[in-house]
Amino acid sequence: MENLEYERLAWALLYGHIAIIVIGGFITVLSQNLVRALVGLIMTLFGVAGLFFLMAAPFIALMQILIYVGAVSVLIFFAIMLTSAWPGGDESGTISVRKIIFAGLAAIAPAIFLGMAAILKPPPSFLIPDEIEVGILGRFFLEDFILPFELISLLLTVAMAGAVVLAFEMRRKK
Amino acid sequence: MAQENQDLIRPFADTATDEPIINQAPVQKILNICRAMSLWPMTFGLACCAIEMMSFGMARFDSARFGAEVFRPSPRQSDLIIVAGTISRKMAPLVVRLYEQTPAPKWVIAMGNCAISGGPFVYKNQYGIVEGVDLIIPVDVYIPGCPPRPEGLLEGLFQVQKKLTGRRWWPLPEQARTSDK
Amino acid sequence: MNLDLRLDTSGDFYARKFQPTKREDTLILNMGPQHPSTHGVLRIILEIDGEYILRAEPVLGYIHRMHEKMAEVMSYPQYLPNPARTDYLHGLAWNWAHVAAVERLMGLEVPERAEYIRVITCELNRITSHLLWWGAYLLDLGAFTPIMYAFDDRERIQDILQRITGSRLTYCYYRFGGVSNDIDDRFIEETRKQCSRMKPRFKMFKDLVTDNFILRKRVEEIGEIPADTCRKYGATGPVLRGSGVPYDVRRAEPYSVYDRFDFNIPSYDTCDAMGRYLVRMDEMQESIKIIEQALDTLPEGDYIMPKAPKKPKPPAGDVYFALEGARGKIGFHLVSDGDKSPYRLKLRAPGFSNLSLFSEVSEGVLIADAVSILGSLDLVIP
Amino acid sequence: MIEAIPTQFIIIFVGLLAVMAFVGLNAIVLVYLERKVAGFIHRRPGPYEVGPPCFPHGILQPFADGLKLVGKQLFTPRGADSILFWLAPMISIAPAIVCFIVIPFGPHLQIVNTNVGLVLILAFTGINVLALCLAGWASQNKYGLIGAARDISQGVAYEIPLLLVVLSVVFMTGTFNLFDIADGQGAWPWQWYIFYQPLAFIIFFICALAETNRNPFDLPEAESELTAGFHTEYSGMGFACFFLAEYAYMVVASCIIAILFLGGFQGPVLPGGWWFLAKVYVLLLIMIWIRWTFPRVRFDQLLNICWKWLIPLAVLNLLITLAVIAI
Amino acid sequence: MSVMTIYHLVAIFLLCIGIFGIAYRRTLIGIVLSIELILNGAGLSIMASAQLTPAPNELGQVGTLLVMGIAAAEATLLLAIFLVVSRRFKNVEAGKLITMRG
């Protein structure tokens, strides 16, 4: 009995998060105002974080919030403010129908293939995932996945350096 | 002169007060008492009286005792506009704008003779002074003096509280004992 | 008189005239007239790039009170209360300037005791003015507590002054030929007490603020004004002395009885906000020195000339009288045509000259520094 | 899937309500405390007269302020993005409340004991930056915009040493579980981590001040420079929300410091909850004391402190910690 | 339909709407927002595949973390690039950046 209630709750949560993701996605893509689009993206990010939670990976969910919401979207916000702080510089204005059609086609094509693949050929799966310790994850990173880990560190460092170099070039031009 | 000042008056159409969300008498009364006890003034000094306005917030007279020490720099967060000083014609539109920027339950104190009437700066052929802030924005309480002492401003604060709640909350200064400070 | 009060987001006359430069993505920021750090009614239009100020232009006149015009309408004694309202922080100096200008024009001989009283009260007033500046400046820099301590002392001095002058702020104490009230023993005693009280206070101020690491970083090497620039703009007072020029009217062209006292003219050649800060802090101590000397040597006698003119009518002619106010050189240029009111009066307000520096100094600094510089100039916009 | 749901769903719900009450109460106490402490430092009584004689010393002052703010007109400035404008205060206050559900207030006083508690708090406090940016941007006010830009730079910069310092503590304990971290320390002060990691404590404290926008790092709302910074245009409840959020984050920061460095609920004699409360309030008092003593730092100095001092020191601290652990 | 399919469908939705956004948006920042959506979809898909199948869970989590790291790096770089672009071209609309020389 209790389990049934919990299962219902779980489904409700699942669909709730999916709804958030869908709404957020549409806001992100269709909003005329870039900051609102960013808020839509944040909605989506929270929804995805919620799905991670439901998949029993709270650490990844929190990392999603920490990295995406706390860092990436703040950076994008910064970019919006620095490039087009005032109305007119963003996405206002009409967009041609042709463009919408092409964009829609571009989006639907993979949707059909992948969607069919996902529905018709589902791999074996189960309902209840395991939660793993953060420590195990860390050990995994440092033992088995040391190369990707180092690579991503390198990538981040290079990106930082590149950003700094670009920013300095900008300042010099002043 | 009075005729010219008429030009400065404009209908306060932009500052239409919203209907209160809760409009029950006892609730309103409690809310009014709360408002009276936390009048946040705006950091808005115009001239000499502003210095006395500072004294009013400082340790000796300490407006904090009556919940009025939170001087907010932004008009959006303040309740009380203390017009402390002479209003020149150049400043007048800005005073009006500040008044309009302040959200609805708001009160205005005209502090000092300049704000009340132009004070010592009223003379023949005078060209730059608005003769009284009440010509441009509605004033609730007047405090005369040039400048008034901080006690006067405190009395003005009490008057605003009286206007809000219908009673004076503090004893009269006549019965006060003399402090050694 | 047609004042258009409609809300206009494109800015008013000044902001429109202040065209942005060719550079893109700069922001025109309107600081004031109602802004906590412009102290009342100064307005500064800034063009900023990020946090850096590209150009700054002060807009004056939000408290234009027609002091000069007023003098032409009113008779000499009727004008007595007004100079103190020109610079409401150091009112007595302005009061003195007016009185002394008329006295000089009429050739009146002021009794010695009156001169001493003038010196004492004026110096006390200078201390209150500097104290207020000190507090307000630190308020600009984000420290809230010092102004409270400054007002503690300020209130005490104001009490002392109020007993004899009758007001706290806008004094109307000096009269043609003397002062309006004699000082008594209680005044002398209280002043002495206050002087000795101030000395440990300065130590406390130093501990709390002057030595503070954060404050030093905020004022050192900020707003450097070379002595040349000061001369160009006619800056005087602590601003000039903070740039290493020990020019003080009290010493350069001694008026009244200042030549009898032994005091230093503090000056710092760092030229920055710290220099101006230290000059004012030292000046308060020098003022205390002057007051103590004056109290020691206070002569007996009249406090006002026996036959002081009630309604002076100075002979035709003009006179210029300058003295050292808390903010710099105060000048009164009085032209009389022999009537009961001046023909023309020109006031030299030190704040005006000092403010004109701001535009040049604040180019290329951060907004926070601009606030610091503005505060260190110690402006009272007349 | 079924197991994936936290089994104490109801507990969380009730806990959230309790936390909201706690946050509100705390804000009221803190506002009163702040004004009173400021008053005493200035040699004046602070709030004193408000309230009937049975509530002396102005204890009712914060209530009056709160109710007044509720009764103020809500004002959406012209040209502002009204949805985002009112969304921002809510985004600001909500994560603060979430943070409280994983904090162990006492040995048995914790709503959710999760293995990722510390990460949760770090993740959710980061959202505040976003809220303040939204507030500054949406109000179409230049002061607000500058305040928002300052807040982003400040928030992003100070997050880094904060994380590094937290990591060095986590390496010592080997867990993100706040309860375990607190439990791992002994009852006596020399068993607390402040004793092993004094540098980390100082860095964390400075970063906490910066993250909660407290003086001397209150640049996004620098009163004398930007009038009121990002909340210049907020009136009534919007302002109150930011106010509440600021105090809530202060409490969160103090709680984290107390748990990470001061032994959390550990302490001799008294029951744990009281110790925790005492530690948190001592930290809050120090924050208030600092606020009323120092001037504000400048913006570039703020970033210099972070990049030139705190981050190298934090890295150093981390390396030393690792070395000690390895040995 | 199994739960994993639902997750996958959500991931596909994110991918599609991201692609749509890339084509539809005019400004570079809008395009970055869309790319973030796609990356999220990828992360979700990886997570679901690892957690809900017999595949090792760590693999999925590590993969997602790597995706996040890439997203962060990309955002940092793009921010700097946008600043330069906006300074040189005075706008950040993709359609108007037609010259190759700055």
Place this chain on the structure above:
Amino acid sequence: MIVKSLRETMLGMWSLLVGMKVTAVNFKSTQITVHYPREVVHSLEGYRGHIELVPSDEDPYKPKCIACNNCVRICPSACISLTAIKPKKKAAEKTEAPDSADEVKTKGKKEAPAKKAKPELESFVCDYNYCCLCGLCVQSCPTGALRYSSNVYLAGFTRQEFVLDLLSRLQNQAQKKEQ
């Protein structure tokens, strides 16, 4: 260089602690606040408030004023207006308190000082709204009929409240004193 900057920073940190000590000392010291409505400051003596009439020695209901108009003429803000009747004339038109400064000014000029018989004061109005508290009127008074009040607690809802009819105030004060 590094050592120097480190040393500087350390000294700076120490200075911060010193500052905190100062505030802590002040936290403990006694307060200087005057709890105003319950107690008043000790030093109101000498303060120039608005002016009041001084009663004559023989009759506390009668002012010392001889209606010489000196104060009216000297007042920079033209805030005093007084009317007087000569004792012989019976019916003098009653004037009300003037509203604006212009009116006051003209009135002040119209009323020629009666020189021959000792005139009796009929009304003495000080429009405190214009006063600048310079004290010239008190000093110019030949009979010492004016004094400063130390009533600094004025505040009201209208500005008309501060158009002070000093004569009736004098009578009220005399009445109070009798009681």
